[in-house]
Amino acid sequence: MTKLKETVMHYVFLLAACVSIAAVVLICVYLLGNGIPTMFEIGLGNFFGKVWKPSQDLYGIFPFIIGSIYVTAGAMVVGVPVGILCAVFLACFCPHRLYRVLNPAVRLMAGVPSIVYGFFGLMVLVPVVQRLSGTSGKGLLTASLLLGIMILPTIIGTAEPALRAVPRSYYEGALALGATHERSVFSVVLPAAKSGVLSGVILGVGRAIGETMAVIMIAGNQTKMPGGLLDGLRTMTSNIVLEMGYSTGIHRQALIATGVVLFVFILLINTCFSLVKGREAK
Amino acid sequence: MKRSSAPTGRRTAAEIMAHSRSQIWLSAVLKLLVWLAAVLTAAVIILLVGYILITGIPNLSWDLFAWKFTTENQSMMPALVNTLCITVIALLLAVPIGVGAAIYLVEYAKRGNRLVKLVRLTAETLSGIPSIVYGLFGMMFFKVALGWGYSMLGGAVTLSIMILPLILRTTEEALLSVPDSYREGSFGLGTGKLRTVFSVILPPAMPGILSGVILAIGRIVGESAALIFTAGSGKDNLSFVTKDGFSVFAPLFQSTRTLAVHMYLLMSEGLYTAQAQATAVVLLVLVVGINALSGFAAKKLAKGNDHG
Numbered sequence: 001m002t003k004l005k006e007t008v009m010h011y012v013f014l015l016a017a018c019v020s021i022a023a024v025v026l027i028c029v030y031l032l033g034n035g036i037p038t039m040f041e042i043g044l045g046n047f048f049g050k051v052w053k054p055s056q057d058l059y060g061i062f063p064f065i066i067g068s069i070y071v072t073a074g075a076m077v078v079g080v081p082v083g084i085l086c087a088v089f090l091a092c093f094c095p096h097r098l099y100r101v102l103n104p105a106v107r108l109m110a111g112v113p114s115i116v117y118g119f120f121g122l123m124v125l126v127p128v129v130q131r132l133s134g135t136s137g138k139g140l141l142t143a144s145l146l147l148g149i150m151i152l153p154t155i156i157g158t159a160e161p162a163l164r165a166v167p168r169s170y171y172e173g174a175l176a177l178g179a180t181h182e183r184s185v186f187s188v189v190l191p192a193a194k195s196g197v198l199s200g201v202i203l204g205v206g207r208a209i210g211e212t213m214a215v216i217m218i219a220g221n222q223t224k225m226p227g228g229l230l231d232g233l234r235t236m237t238s239n240i241v242l243e244m245g246y247s248t249g250i251h252r253q254a255l256i257a258t259g260v261v262l263f264v265f266i267l268l269i270n271t272c273f274s275l276v277k278g279r280e281a282k
Numbered sequence: 283m284k285r286s287s288a289p290t291g292r293r294t295a296a297e298i299m300a301h302s303r304s305q306i307w308l309s310a311v312l313k314l315l316v317w318l319a320a321v322l323t324a325a326v327i328i329l330l331v332g333y334i335l336i337t338g339i340p341n342l343s344w345d346l347f348a349w350k351f352t353t354e355n356q357s358m359m360p361a362l363v364n365t366l367c368i369t370v371i372a373l374l375l376a377v378p379i380g381v382g383a384a385i386y387l388v389e390y391a392k393r394g395n396r397l398v399k400l401v402r403l404t405a406e407t408l409s410g411i412p413s414i415v416y417g418l419f420g421m422m423f424f425k426v427a428l429g430w431g432y433s434m435l436g437g438a439v440t441l442s443i444m445i446l447p448l449i450l451r452t453t454e455e456a457l458l459s460v461p462d463s464y465r466e467g468s469f470g471l472g473t474g475k476l477r478t479v480f481s482v483i484l485p486p487a488m489p490g491i492l493s494g495v496i497l498a499i500g501r502i503v504g505e506s507a508a509l510i511f512t513a514g515s516g517k518d519n520l521s522f523v524t525k526d527g528f529s530v531f532a533p534l535f536q537s538t539r540t541l542a543v544h545m546y547l548l549m550s551e552g553l554y555t556a557q558a559q560a561t562a563v564v565l566l567v568l569v570v571g572i573n574a575l576s577g578f579a580a581k582k583l584a585k586g587n588d589h590g
Contacts (some may be wrong), residue, residue, distance in 0.1 A: 002474055009476050010465055016382030017401050020450065023443045024404040027411070027419045034422060085319030093316050102320065104577070105327045111573040112330065113504025115542050116562050119549060120330050124493070149326050156323075182309035182316075203410075208414020212507040213546060237414045237507075244421075244511055259418040263411070270410040274403070 035260030039251040052223040059254040060177065063225045065261065067233040068209055070226050071143045071219065075208040078148025080201055083155030084190075087197070090156065091163035092171075092185045110153035118214035121146040126218055129230075138220035139232045146218055147211060151204035158203055162196020163189060168220075183251070199276045206269045210262070212237040236262045331566070337561030341556040350480060351517045356557040358564065360519045361544035364434065365518065367533070368540055369502045370440035370511065372445065377495060379442075380449030388452075388457040389479055409447035413508040416444050432537035434520075437513025444508060445498035456490025484516070489582040496576035504569050506542040508510035515539045515547055541565055 020186030039047045042059050090103060125145055130137030166189045174184035190197070220232020221242060227233075234242075240255050240262075247255055293301075348357040383401065391398045420440030430436045460483050468478040484491075516537030522528055539547065545565060547557040 006476050007476055010390060013382045013386035016379045017386040017397070019379050019383065020401055020404045020408055020446055023446065024407050026423065027415070027443075030419055030422050030427075031415070082319045082322055086323045087318050089316045089320040093313070094320070102324060104574075105324065107577065108573065109323075109327055109330075111500050111504070111569050113506070113542050113548075113565055113569055115504070115506045115546050116334065116566055117330075119545070119558065119562050120333060122549070124329070124333055149330075151526075152323060152326070180305060180309040182312040183305060186312055206410050206412075210414065212344055212412065212414040217549065237412065240414055240418065241507065241510065256418060256422065259415055263415050264414070266410055266412060267407070270407055273410070274406065 021261050030255070031260050031263050034253065035257040038250070038257040039260075041095055042250065042254060042257070050225060054243070054251040054254070057250070059251075059257075061236065061239070061254075061261065063223060064234050064236045064239045064258065067219070067226050068237070068262070068265070070233060071147060071215065071235055072205055072208040073200065074140055074144025075147030075151055076201070077204065078144055079151040079204060079208075081156060082148070083152050083200070083204065084197060087156045087159035087163060087200075088190065089254070090160050090187060092181075092189065106153050106156050110157060114150065114211060114214045117146060117150050118217035120123040120213060121218040133230050135230045136220065136232065138218050139230050140219070140226060140228045143215055143219040143233075145216055147208045150211065150214060151207050154204045154207050155200040158200030159193070161196040162193040162200070165196065166192040176209055195276050195279055197275055202269060202273045202276060206266060206273070209235075209265055209269070210237060212241055216241060236265075330333040334559075334562050334566050338559040338566075339561040342559070342563065346557060346560055350519060356548065356554050358541060358544055358557075358561055360517060361539050361541045362564075363520060364513075364538040365503055365540040365542075368434055368438045368441065368509075368538070369499055371435065371534075372441040372502055373495065375439060375442035376445050376449055376498065379454050380446050380494075381491060383450050383455035384457055385445075385479055388454055389475070389483065405447040405450050408443065409451070411444075412446065413505055416440050417508040417511050419578060420508065424512060432512070432514025432516065433535040434513055435534040436537040437509045437538070437540075440508055440512045441502050441505060444505070445501055446502065448498050449491075449494050452494025453487070453491045456487035456494070459490065460486050465564075468500070490578045493576045493579035496572055496579060500569050500576065501574060503540070504542055504565065505540070506546050509540055509543050510546070513538050513540065513543070515543060517544075539570070 046057075047059055048065075049058065050062050050064050051058045051060045052063065086106075090099065090106070094102060121142060125142050127136040128137075129135075129139075129145075133141075170185050170188050170192055174188040175181070176261045181186070215235050216238040219235060219238060220240055221234045222232040223234055236258050239258055244252065244255050311434075345355040346357055347359050347362075348355045349359055351357045351360050379425050387398055387401060417440065420436055424430050424436030424439060425432060428436075434476065464482050464486070465478060468482040473482070514537030516539060520533040520536060520538070541561065542565060545558055545561040548554045548561060
């Protein structure tokens with residue numbers, strides 16, 4: 001009886017472990033199975049073209065791909081330097097008492113829902129950019145700023161433990177050679193934590209490119225090719241949410257195919273992440 | 283050693299002074315940058331939380347918590363109840379599976395097992411997928427392929443897949459932190475594997491598992507993109523009575539909006555900024571409170587291990 005129970009439960013646990021495999025397979029099958037035939041049905045030239053006018057059967061998502069890349073790059077420009085420096089601060093510079101306040105605050109930031117970030121962007125950042133630039137205030141600059149803020153906790157949360165994991169003897173060795181505290185941290189500790197910091201940045205890229213609800217509020221959502229820093233643009237994610245509600249037929253299929261392109265981007269980013277992590281393990 | 287010290291020997295005292303002065307300058311600049319980044323981050327956090335609280339709290343009113351939603355009151359009460367129900371269903375699905383999977387990975391699987399690698403890889407993939415992609419998948423699978431329509435169940439199952447890697451990872455870490463001597467002691471007393479897992483290994487790992495579960499609750503409460511096209515945007519109270527009569531399962535297949543989706547819809551309609559501000563406060567306080575609870579549970583785990 002006990003033997004039977006043991007065996008049964010063994011397989012129950014095994015089955016539970018296989019659920020995540022099944023989920024990934026199911027998601028891939030449904031997304032790719034729906035999206036790839038659609039791409040060919042629309043025509044690859046049309047689908048990756050520059051014009052999105054569903055009313056005229058033009059489903060070019062190229063502007064949105066560029067939009068996603070621009071917004072992500074902008075978020076990196078804003079978020080990566082601040083994030084890494086802040087992680088360095090928390091790991092190597094922060095007085096203990098300040099750390100007890102700042103660390104939970106950064107973790108709080110990670111928990112804030114994206115819709116709340118979007119609301120904050122719309123009510124605070126958009127009017128500021130509007131006043132300074134004289135445009136609508138919604139566009140690449142605003143989206144980059146907000147996404148840069150949103151990826152801060154992701155970068156800090158990964159980079160700080162990596163910095164702390166560097167053996168103290170490295171730092172002490174640098175000090176003993178006569179380097180100042182700052183110099184030791186930046187030319188010895190930070191390079192030693194390189195792969196951990198890099199994986200934080202990659203996670204940030206993934207978060208920025210997949211962000212939806214916050215971007216919708218502040219990017220402007222125009223379907224044309226993205227222009228300058230102050231011009232509005234639309235990302236792949238916002239394209240899906242904006243039009244899914246009322247789309248039908250091939251239009252809806254085209255939105256799902258947009259999701260597939262996004263999914264491929266995410267898989268690429270995930271692969272980079274595993275490669276970096278694999279190198280770290282070695 | 284000799285080679286590196288040779289150039290210093292040839293330098294004049296003035297050069298060495300100049301060099302160390304430039305090092306001091308560089309250090310000062312680096313220090314300034316680091317403090318600047320920290321101050322900037324802190325300022326953003328204060329601005330964000332401050333703005334939400336200051337604009338939102340004056341707009342809170344009892345009307346917003348009325349039991350029934352009407353166009354006048356824009357009550358968030360049905361959305362709150364829906365959020366609670368979706369959270370419970372998603373956890374009922376994801377926690378047993380996630381914990382079971384972690385038990386398999388840590389306690390049953392042999393090291394270097396192919397399957398283990400595959401499970402880890404897929405879990406990592408799942409945790410990298412953005413919520414909008416989950417939303418698309420949920421829409422295609424639960425809403426269209428299974429014919430559930432906009433349903434609370436569809437939304438909850440979609441979310442349960444989304445939080446699965448989180449629960450798996452935190453449980454795995456918690457199980458790994460249980461010392462091997464516990465297992466050896468239990469096996470030495472002649473206890474079976476199953477009993478060892480449930481009565482020896484799981485109890486000390488509980489705070490860690492709990493902290494993961496609470497983090498997952500935080501994610502569910504804040505989620506919006508994965509729910510809009512799966513659970514829909516229904517604003518009515520859950521009801522067991524449909525046009526076909528009474529059914530216990532009726533609420534599961536009702537279109538329901540959670541609090542985060544409710545806030546998105548309030549904002550996109552553009553007419554209810556005050557209500558959106560108030561909803562933002564409730565959402566923020568809920569999520570932050572839930573996350574703080576998770577941190578508390580994790581701390582308890584750390585303490586428990588110190589004493590053990």
